[in-house]
Amino acid sequence: MGSLTETQIDHTVHPRVNSADPVPPRPRPATPAHILRDDADALAVAKTLAEDFAQGAALRDREGLLPLRELDLYSQSGIWSLLVPAAYGGPGLSHATLAKVISIVATGDPALAQIAQNHLAILSLVDLDATEAQKKMVFDWALRGLRFGNAFSETGGKTVGDFQTRIVFEDDSAIVNGEKFYTTGALLSHIVPIVAIGEAGAYIAFADRDTPGLTITNNWSSFGQRTTASGSVKIENLRLPRERAVLLRDTSVTTSVQGPVSQIIQAAIDAGIARAAIEDTIKFVKTQSRPWVDSGKESAGEDPYTIAAIGDLKIRLHAAEALLEIAGRAIDTGYHTPSLHNVSEATIKTGEAKVLTTQIAIEATNKLFELAGTRSTLGQYGLDRHWRNARVHTLHDPVRWKFFHVGNYYLNGTHPPRHPWN
Numbered sequence: 001m002g003s004l005t006e007t008q009i010d011h012t013v014h015p016r017v018n019s020a021d022p023v024p025p026r027p028r029p030a031t032p033a034h035i036l037r038d039d040a041d042a043l044a045v046a047k048t049l050a051e052d053f054a055q056g057a058a059l060r061d062r063e064g065l066l067p068l069r070e071l072d073l074y075s076q077s078g079i080w081s082l083l084v085p086a087a088y089g090g091p092g093l094s095h096a097t098l099a100k101v102i103s104i105v106a107t108g109d110p111a112l113a114q115i116a117q118n119h120l121a122i123l124s125l126v127d128l129d130a131t132e133a134q135k136k137m138v139f140d141w142a143l144r145g146l147r148f149g150n151a152f153s154e155t156g157g158k159t160v161g162d163f164q165t166r167i168v169f170e171d172d173s174a175i176v177n178g179e180k181f182y183t184t185g186a187l188l189s190h191i192v193p194i195v196a197i198g199e200a201g202a203y204i205a206f207a208d209r210d211t212p213g214l215t216i217t218n219n220w221s222s223f224g225q226r227t228t229a230s231g232s233v234k235i236e237n238l239r240l241p242r243e244r245a246v247l248l249r250d251t252s253v254t255t256s257v258q259g260p261v262s263q264i265i266q267a268a269i270d271a272g273i274a275r276a277a278i279e280d281t282i283k284f285v286k287t288q289s290r291p292w293v294d295s296g297k298e299s300a301g302e303d304p305y306t307i308a309a310i311g312d313l314k315i316r317l318h319a320a321e322a323l324l325e326i327a328g329r330a331i332d333t334g335y336h337t338p339s340l341h342n343v344s345e346a347t348i349k350t351g352e353a354k355v356l357t358t359q360i361a362i363e364a365t366n367k368l369f370e371l372a373g374t375r376s377t378l379g380q381y382g383l384d385r386h387w388r389n390a391r392v393h394t395l396h397d398p399v400r401w402k403f404f405h406v407g408n409y410y411l412n413g414t415h416p417p418r419h420p421w422n
Helices: 039-063 068-075 095-108 110-115 117-129 132-143 258-287 304-336 340-372 384-393 400-412
Strands: 166-170 173-181 191-198 201-208 214-217 232-241 245-247
Touching: 039 068, 039 095, 039 110, 039 384, 068 110, 095 110, 095 117, 095 258, 095 304, 110 117, 110 258, 110 384, 117 132, 117 201, 117 245, 117 258, 173 191, 173 201, 191 232, 201 232, 258 304, 258 340, 258 384, 304 340, 340 384, 340 400
Parallel strands: 166 191
Antiparallel strands: 166 173, 173 232, 191 201, 201 245, 214 232
16 A cells, blocks of 8 residues: 555545445455464564554545555454453453554554554453353454444533433344444444443444444544544444343443553554654654754754754653553553552553643644754645644543543542543
């Protein structure tokens, strides 16, 4: 994909985002996905993928091309089953490794990293809430290389947690009705997990991508993270086997690391955006930028103010990465010993990491143009995608509330809320 030019693009093979053209369900993999051996294998695989994804990232962003080849490589790489416990045949790697791996992939293309986000968070949900039979079913799907999309968020409720989608049960069947938006990954998935409300509480219902009553619209039109295909899903009298509906625990009254797991993936994506922006800034300054006339220097890379700014960005990035590591270890502790203290520590440490990754993502993508100069804004370089991606992705949940919950925890001993956005 990286070698394509605009005149070579066949949109029947490389469909666009936000297009009225239907995108048929993706074929299921012919072979099981790779199973990661250990942390080193996971990091090596992530680096190889990131290098591949980076080659066509600017073109895919500019043309709005869905990353079909890249997504198949990604979901067969083993990273998508990283959280499957060893007892079920998976690698059962740590959440700290998860954060590192996702940030590396996001350096290559944060849209691809985001497409996997809900799949990974759903595996964590299943691990925490599902019955033994449901765990075996869902984990087996993941190990076979099946991709989960998401039909979670809605736009019509008073708040992000106000769900209108409903599920009812008839004999051995579950029937779901509702509408969803921000459905990252659903368009290109094999299975669409749908969050719906029933008499007993909230459920996540796993529907095959081609199930009758499931309509996925490719209408994601944001100016950033353009190739995530985070469009909409309509569910009309969708019927599926009852055992595919997992009853979710109420996290407000039980302790689990569900929220921090979802959040650390989001934070890791922002760290990857920042890292890519800083790397491109350094490359551009060294190869394309001119020294400022007042500097008296022969090259832009010798400008003392530019040097200091790069140092500042690197320090902030490394601080954010260090907090991601700390947060990942805290989530590991909360996962194995889910006490109120441990889960709150995981939530707070992850919130701290989210603050720093948000700040460095926005700062680094702004500084890119200031340091690289006017030439760096030309369309041929596609560097504006970094700022657009950072600005859009960091909006997933308001970082201003992270400051409040962190401060309230340390000052007043108030445990933070437990939900997927915290």
